[in-house]
Amino acid sequence: MTGTMDTGVTRAEYCAVACAEVFRGDGEVMASAFGTAPALGARLARLTFAPDLVLTDGDAALVYGAPPLGADPSSLVLESHMPYRRVFDVVWSGRRNLIMMASQIDRTGNQNISAIGAWSRPKAQLVGVRGAPGNTVNHSTSYWVPNHSTRSFVEQVDVVSGVGYARAEAAGPSATKFHEIRCVVSNLGVFDFTTADHAMRLASVHPGVTVDEVIQATGFALVIPDVVGATRDPTPEELGLLRNVLDPMGLRDREVKA
Amino acid sequence: MADKRLTLDEFVSELDSGMTIGIGGWGSRRKPMAAVRAILRSDLTGLTVVSYGGPDVGLLAAAGKVAKVVYGFVTLDSIPTDPHFKAARQSGAIEAMEIDEGMFYLGLLAASQRVPFLPTRAGLGSDVMLVNPSLRTVLSPYDDGEELVAVPALRLDAAVVHVNRADAAGSGQILGPDPFFDELFLGAADRRFVTTERVVATDELAAGGPIQSLCISRLLTDGVLETPGGAHFTACVPDYGRDEGFQREYVAAAGDSDAWVAFSQRFLAIDEVDYQAATREAAVERATAKQAKQAKQAREGS
Numbered sequence: 001m002t003g004t005m006d007t008g009v010t011r012a013e014y015c016a017v018a019c020a021e022v023f024r025g026d027g028e029v030m031a032s033a034f035g036t037a038p039a040l041g042a043r044l045a046r047l048t049f050a051p052d053l054v055l056t057d058g059d060a061a062l063v064y065g066a067p068p069l070g071a072d073p074s075s076l077v078l079e080s081h082m083p084y085r086r087v088f089d090v091v092w093s094g095r096r097n098l099i100m101m102a103s104q105i106d107r108t109g110n111q112n113i114s115a116i117g118a119w120s121r122p123k124a125q126l127v128g129v130r131g132a133p134g135n136t137v138n139h140s141t142s143y144w145v146p147n148h149s150t151r152s153f154v155e156q157v158d159v160v161s162g163v164g165y166a167r168a169e170a171a172g173p174s175a176t177k178f179h180e181i182r183c184v185v186s187n188l189g190v191f192d193f194t195t196a197d198h199a200m201r202l203a204s205v206h207p208g209v210t211v212d213e214v215i216q217a218t219g220f221a222l223v224i225p226d227v228v229g230a231t232r233d234p235t236p237e238e239l240g241l242l243r244n245v246l247d248p249m250g251l252r253d254r255e256v257k258a
Numbered sequence: 259m260a261d262k263r264l265t266l267d268e269f270v271s272e273l274d275s276g277m278t279i280g281i282g283g284w285g286s287r288r289k290p291m292a293a294v295r296a297i298l299r300s301d302l303t304g305l306t307v308v309s310y311g312g313p314d315v316g317l318l319a320a321a322g323k324v325a326k327v328v329y330g331f332v333t334l335d336s337i338p339t340d341p342h343f344k345a346a347r348q349s350g351a352i353e354a355m356e357i358d359e360g361m362f363y364l365g366l367l368a369a370s371q372r373v374p375f376l377p378t379r380a381g382l383g384s385d386v387m388l389v390n391p392s393l394r395t396v397l398s399p400y401d402d403g404e405e406l407v408a409v410p411a412l413r414l415d416a417a418v419v420h421v422n423r424a425d426a427a428g429s430g431q432i433l434g435p436d437p438f439f440d441e442l443f444l445g446a447a448d449r450r451f452v453t454t455e456r457v458v459a460t461d462e463l464a465a466g467g468p469i470q471s472l473c474i475s476r477l478l479t480d481g482v483l484e485t486p487g488g489a490h491f492t493a494c495v496p497d498y499g500r501d502e503g504f505q506r507e508y509v510a511a512a513g514d515s516d517a518w519v520a521f522s523q524r525f526l527a528i529d530e531v532d533y534q535a536a537t538r539e540a541a542v543e544r545a546t547a548k549q550a551k552q553a554k555q556a557r558e559g560s
Contacts, residue, residue, distance in 0.1 A: 059436070060436040061435065083435065083436040083437060084284065084436060085363065085439060088360045092379070092380075114385070115347070119356075119385065120389070122347055122348055124348065125339070125347035126338075127331045127333050127338055128329055129330060129331075129356055129357070129359075129385075130330055130331045130359055131330070131359045132358070133358040133381050133382075134358045134359075134361065134378070134379065136383075136384075137379045137382050138379055138380070159389070160383070160384050160385040161384060163384050167383040167384070168382075168383045171383035172382075172405055173404070174404045174406055175379065175382035175383040178379070179383075
């Protein structure tokens with residue numbers, strides 16, 4: 001059995017590796033990654049198995065290489081100008097792969113960042129739908145949930161911001177044409193929608209987490225395969241990059257404890 | 259060339275209650291805050307505010323100026339949400355039109371191009387289509403037969419944006435990395451206002467940055483206002499970054515009604531020149547308090 005005890009790999013590091021896997025096999029696309037584990041994952045992928053991946057500076061440019069978290073902006077080597085207006089050209093062209101955060105995520109992959117409660121008179125107004133509706137029907141989108149609980153993994157989200165499988169299908173071929181919710185990474189495991197009816201499936205648990213913990217922390221019936229694998233270990237190279245190059249200050253362990 | 263320079267009071271006098279007003283910038287970045295503050299001091303009410311929302315939306319909502327907000331998000335960037343906007347939505351004080359931020363772009367573009375709508379995939383399948391029952395889809399007239407969202411033109415009665423430099427005739431220069439959608443806000447509006455850090459002679463514009471930075475043409479402007487520090491407390495790089503300390507003070511004050519009254523009296527019930535002086539003074543107070551705290555910690559730690 002692998003786990004924190006044996007390898008010294010922290011939960012946050014498993015999350016970063018799981019996020020890196022989201023970018024495998026996509027070639028030359030723009031990676032957008034929100035949250036610490038996704039930001040590390042995109043950089044890790046760029047430095048290892050996805051060398052053609054295009055990273056952004058988080059402002060208005062594409063950057064060369066994979067700068068560490070919190071790098072001084074003046075140290076970045078810029079490749080291209082990417083103001084927001086041009087970002088939409090990329091979104092609508094499909095040459096993008098995105099990991100967004102989700103305040104709520106549901107069984108068929110709908111995501112909510114708009115409001116908790118009824119939209120017309122919310123209990124809690126959140127940031128707004130942002131680009132989630134457009135992202136999800138134009139290019140591959142995945143989600144990062146650092147606090148997996150029955151409050152974040154819900155049967156039905158309150159406001160569909162990012163479009164899940166059932167809603168895309170109901171909206172018709174123009175919505176499904178480029179739609180893909182590739183996976184959800186949480187602090188407990190990795191989830192995908194590779195089931196007959198695109199219901200969320202537990203793809204792997206992070207070492208140190210039990211399947212039962214995941215079931216207890218989820219507000220709907222997950223599809224649980226007969227055999228649930230463990231999220232893969234980082235390679236020694238990946239671990240070195242994470243710890244010594246990309247995140248020497250250990251920001252990852254502040255986002256996900258243990 | 260016409261001299262389009264105006265004062266803040268003249269700007270406000272060109273607006274009417276009930277107007278639909280577009281505000282440039284993005285989140286807590288390069289917002290025409292001096293213009294927003296001038297609206298706060300006015301007797302205007304019932305405005306529809308169209309914005310890639312930041313503290314402009316929060317402040318106008320808190321002052322009871324807003325009937326409706328059209329937005330894809332309202333954020334302070336380094337702080338995820340604006341407390342006043344949140345409160346106004348949760349109390350039902352304002353009407354809302356929440357759309358995808360790309361739809362928002364197309365709405366401004368359609369208005370700029372004088373077409374009734376532009377098609378997009380963005381919005382399909384999402385609750386944006388349910389919470390905005392006036393939104394329609396359109397069937398492609400070609401063989402593909404695709405059904406797309408028809409984003410309606412977001413026509414504006416007036417728009418105001420903030421730029422780094424401008425000349426008196428209304429050519430504007432944006433020296434930061436992202437021009438956002440300011441050009442489209444102006445293009446979508448009947449009355450078009452540019453506030454600027456500094457009004458310069460026309461030949462200083464091209465001398466001050468690459469040709470791509472001269473992205474607001476005078477075809478798009480009716481009024482130019484020189485408002486140094488006019489984006490404060492939002493970022494206006496390279497002239498200045500976001501005043502994070504002041505933004506935190508704004509958020510903290512918004513959470514408590516007495517604190518908000520004090521904040522409003524100190525910073526909002528005064529004219530723009532006094533505002534700039536008051537915020538500089540507040541920055542000194544924060545720095546002094548921080549030093550005192552560090553000194554105390556050092557003493558207790560030793």
